[in-house]
Amino acid sequence: MNKNSSNIMALGPNTPNKRETVCIFGTGDFGRALGHKLIQSGYPVVYGSRSTQISNLIPKDAEVLGHAEAAQKAAIIIIAVQRQHYNFLTPLAEVLRGKVLVDISNNLKLNQYPESNAEYLSQLLPGSKVVKAFNTVSAWALQSGTLDASRQVFVCGDDVEAKQMVMNIVRALGLTPLDKGSLLAAQEIENYPLQLFPMWKFPIFLSFGLAAFFFLYCLALDVIYTYIYENNNFSFFIAITIPNRVCPVMALILFALVYLPGIFAAIIQLYRGTKYRRFPDWLDKWMLCRKQLGLVALAFASLHVVFTLVTPLRAFASWRTSKGIVSQALNNKTEPLDHTNAWLSDSYLALGILGYFLFVLLGITSLPSVSNNVNWREFRFVQSKLGYLALILCTAHTLVYGGKWFLSPSAYKWYLPDIYILSLIVPCALLVVKFVLIFPCVDKPLTQIRQGWERNPKYSE
């Protein structure tokens, strides 16, 4: 600044660099971290505290006063105390009248109280303007400056100007405010940091359960059966061979489960003849986790691809290859090319590649930044048309792969079918029903129902 003294003159007393004082009630960990950060960003900070003796934990440029005196010094008061102590604020109601109170509190459980902390604060002090903010930011992240996770700060409040003042502070701290509307949104904002992938729980538990079952099934048929009846120790199949049987099966079944609820919904609507009655609860929940189911299926499909591509590098594979070739050489003959086999092998590989390619495309489209740039018509086209095409290709891939073994009795160890046969049940049934639903005589009433027509209006009362 000293290079340019004339400009400093022009700046005058009310320089725009001077920021308004912020008051923080509470000298706990988050209050101190936020104070540090505010001082770094050029805000004068004053703490309101019961004991005004200066603790050395408090940033040294901050003032510490009693609650009432501190509040008088600032237009914005950040309430960094826990909800159960909020009632100490009621005697201060007069001092806090018209001030902006920022509620930054979090709870320990989802929906712990009937109303959100911010709404409770607003009821205690109806004369103040309560804004909810900062609860999604951790003290540790503020302190260390390593804001790796989301820089988004959800802000809500009933007073637009108060909200704007808080959002300016958020921006000044290098964070991104996101206006979530009125104080009613506070409940949602308070629940947000307590969640751990709530939408993923069901798909992940389901797939772990199914995968464990199929793993044991394969273990029995491929390792134990072989050991007992053929006296071959193929225990090393546990590492790659069996996972590479389970992954495609899981991928196909979960992929079919993405489209199954849509089929059920269509059947229910056709049966009821109206769209104005709610689906059963299980169907609603199932429909809401379709994206997650699809992404888990994509993960299994990707593992299947890598496990398959790695095959030629395995010691077992090179041993099997060389065994075959050596026996040919020792028998002094060269086997001719089996054209049927070449066709089958190439087709199921090609079908799998194309199906996986479309599946990855679906996955990319479900990235938030991509799906936000896509309109409803485009999203439907990708998720429905391309999705069914991918499912058809993947099912065909499995059918062609297993083709020749289906009816061969030697393939049934202990009279149990191989798991790829089990994996075909859901997708094949789904595709048959979907094929029926496409027929005009079924599709037309369904479309009408979805546009609001009702077969028997009295049902919908």
Place this chain on the structure above:
Amino acid sequence: MNKNSSNIMALGPNTPNKRETVCIFGTGDFGRALGHKLIQSGYPVVYGSRSTQISNLIPKDAEVLGHAEAAQKAAIIIIAVQRQHYNFLTPLAEVLRGKVLVDISNNLKLNQYPESNAEYLSQLLPGSKVVKAFNTVSAWALQSGTLDASRQVFVCGDDVEAKQMVMNIVRALGLTPLDKGSLLAAQEIENYPLQLFPMWKFPIFLSFGLAAFFFLYCLALDVIYTYIYENNNFSFFIAITIPNRVCPVMALILFALVYLPGIFAAIIQLYRGTKYRRFPDWLDKWMLCRKQLGLVALAFASLHVVFTLVTPLRAFASWRTSKGIVSQALNNKTEPLDHTNAWLSDSYLALGILGYFLFVLLGITSLPSVSNNVNWREFRFVQSKLGYLALILCTAHTLVYGGKWFLSPSAYKWYLPDIYILSLIVPCALLVVKFVLIFPCVDKPLTQIRQGWERNPKYSE
């Protein structure tokens, strides 16, 4: 709430939970769906309708009145009727004066009317504040709650406060409003849901056409020629071998087509000596779809990678391998390592891997969320510097791959070159011209022209 009765007392009469009444004109499908959703979110809803007899399709907590009475009850009126019936509103002009009218209509075709529906509404009722919103949301999605696609609601309007009121409702419904500015944006917003990947049409049709041509070309040379002259039935090449010839060719050509318009633009600017005249229309359109061309090229390159990696798993490949080895064994000799061959094979694989790696990097950078976090200088660096490097590596990959066959006459079946030779024409020509353009004697005037200098100013009038 009943756990905490003292708080309810404190809430008083004008609780913030009480939301303002919303009026909906029209009891069609979208009007009903929106009404349902509004009631769920705590808004009192009143329908304005010609016939006020209560239909059982209308949400049962909603009131149904005549248009004028309904409008008087609310500050916001959602017009859920089609544009051709808007003139029934003109007699209501006095009642609607100063009210916020939300136009949610869509058209059946792009640019169906000279002005947007919202602007038309605003002209009909100049005393009301028209806001365009909700047209990108489908009734079905609102009804079923499965808002898989974008939750963005584009909002535009000339009155800032009216827009803010509508945006608050949007947020309350769990959607994300996006302010698109004044009512002029309504045309664009109304066109938005009618589009089906408009930018992708040309690249996809072009690549389908080219791919079909190359597929038939390969089919003739690899299957039909072999069948006629060598009496070998390689029809199974259709599944993997031929696609794996077409994909890399398509990827390389399309990748070159991404950078070709930039070369044309530079030549045109050099020739004209100014940047202030518009490019020909075809060049403008071409430049605008470069990102899409590049992503289609990346898709073909990815398919090529997977098709190639899958090679050792093919029955044909293992047959060919074992045939070669068995013949060596039967001839009782071991072939020594061909160093030239080892060098060639490893180099073209390495070049391909590095080129593909950079290509994927380009693809990731073009994800909306990534490119939004990158400034102009960084974007130019990635798309131009890294992009050309990737193109050079991919071209070198193809050159080294074909290296030894280029001049061998036996490679030319029916006097036709193999398609990888065809694929090299565009990228090689492009790279040569680009190399010339980098020379200072060419680059310097070009840079000057791009900074606004003109060789012959009178041309630009």
Place this chain on the structure above:
Amino acid sequence: MNKNSSNIMALGPNTPNKRETVCIFGTGDFGRALGHKLIQSGYPVVYGSRSTQISNLIPKDAEVLGHAEAAQKAAIIIIAVQRQHYNFLTPLAEVLRGKVLVDISNNLKLNQYPESNAEYLSQLLPGSKVVKAFNTVSAWALQSGTLDASRQVFVCGDDVEAKQMVMNIVRALGLTPLDKGSLLAAQEIENYPLQLFPMWKFPIFLSFGLAAFFFLYCLALDVIYTYIYENNNFSFFIAITIPNRVCPVMALILFALVYLPGIFAAIIQLYRGTKYRRFPDWLDKWMLCRKQLGLVALAFASLHVVFTLVTPLRAFASWRTSKGIVSQALNNKTEPLDHTNAWLSDSYLALGILGYFLFVLLGITSLPSVSNNVNWREFRFVQSKLGYLALILCTAHTLVYGGKWFLSPSAYKWYLPDIYILSLIVPCALLVVKFVLIFPCVDKPLTQIRQGWERNPKYSE
């Protein structure tokens, strides 16, 4: 419009389509480009210039006047001149009083002046409302219409209404305004377009240096040693074999370097007994580039995967395979399956696949649009829990891969260990220390310290 003449009537004189005049000071390249674009978007444009003779470079629909007359015609004046000429504006202070001045200037270097250009302008003309905008958009992009890079326009300013007016213009030009708060943000906005991946510099230089070192190390051991002592020319190893040794080593080391600073931070905090003292500067910087280190590691890991999968396609690999099989055939015996070898080969492949899978998951989570949809708890879960699991799997992959050669003296050429042994030092040390830190007797005080507890409060003064 002519289809609908009655509407045009209704439009009247003050049609909303009529946009306010915008004045541009300066007829340089950017001023002209912006003027063109504004006229295209329906804004009347008037240029303020010293010489009012009409240059043919200026868009022909624009007016050109002296500065004072031009400024009087508009409420918004875009200052398209360089900072060093700003003082020509001081005599115009009276004309510009109350007007919105848009500062679009950029500097040539980061932090070139003590205060930002926009703040300087605001100091020169305290009566005007200065808004910073458009500096991130290039004239070339505006002119050509190919806004491939970010459409985001950062806007900041102290006057909310002035900012809103500028943001409306930004939207009208088809760009997305992003409110960055008060004029204090101008410094950051002016620095933004000058940056070239500032966070990536250290990770990329570090990895280039390390990779070059490991490449030469491998070259010495694998090519030169073999050439001297075994008289084998394996120079073609440069293309794939050596890169495929360097890439996994780089990936593992860089991956460990992502988690190392966290370990250092924990040790420092335990030693100091407080979290309220700053970490050393090198540690702070290291922590801030962990994401970039991780993504570079992921890039090396991906290259390793592709290089490995490509192995069976190499001429060298097929020569080695056939040599082995032919020698078996000539010796008239078939080697039995080595079960230990099969176990080892399958386990290290499976460990590598799972480790890479989790690594890719981490990479996807660090995409901006994904990490914005994830809360702090979820982000910590992925980056910490899943991250450590991935690191453990990758380390185990390397350990099992090298397993049998560790103690074999023949593996040590020139008494130097193979590079995969070097690569294990950092991750193994890291995992051991992390294991110690998990013990309750260490973890409990650490957690307390991170919650704000201090062992010896007087230290923190």
